[in-house]
Amino acid sequence: MSGFVKVASTQDVPDGGKTYIEIEDRLVVLFQVDGDFYCLDDVCTHDGDLLGEGKLHGYELACPRHGAKFDIRTGRALTMPATEPTAVHEVKVEGDDLYVRIIDT
Ligand code: FES
Numbered sequence: 001m002s003g004f005v006k007v008a009s010t011q012d013v014p015d016g017g018k019t020y021i022e023i024e025d026r027l028v029v030l031f032q033v034d035g036d037f038y039c040l041d042d043v044c045t046h047d048g049d050l051l052g053e054g055k056l057h058g059y060e061l062a063c064p065r066h067g068a069k070f071d072i073r074t075g076r077a078l079t080m081p082a083t084e085p086t087a088v089h090e091v092k093v094e095g096d097d098l099y100v101r102i103i104d105t
Pocket of ligand 1: 049065067082
């Protein structure tokens with residue numbers, strides 16, 4: 001398992017917003033909701049679309065392609081057609097800096 005890597009500043013991810021990052025050859029997307037930050041693979045487990053392009057409502061992210069919803073806190077697939085979770089990664093905030101540790105699943 002790798003360690004934390006500094007990936008962005010907290011100002012790069014506004015509340016309700018997101019930013020895309022490539023880390024360790026993985027595309028991930030960082031979200032902020034109410035001051036907490038979440039990081040998940042930018043991949044829908046249904047058919048591989050870019051999940052981060054979807055709309056976020058609360059903690060639910062809808063895939064832009066067929067509409068499967070995922071919980072950004074856990075990666076869990078909430079609705080069909082996705083049935084498998086997408087990977088979530090650990091986020092740490094130090095001052096204004098955001099760090100991510102990739103969790104291989
Ligand atoms: S590719 Fe995401 S729901 Fe089908």
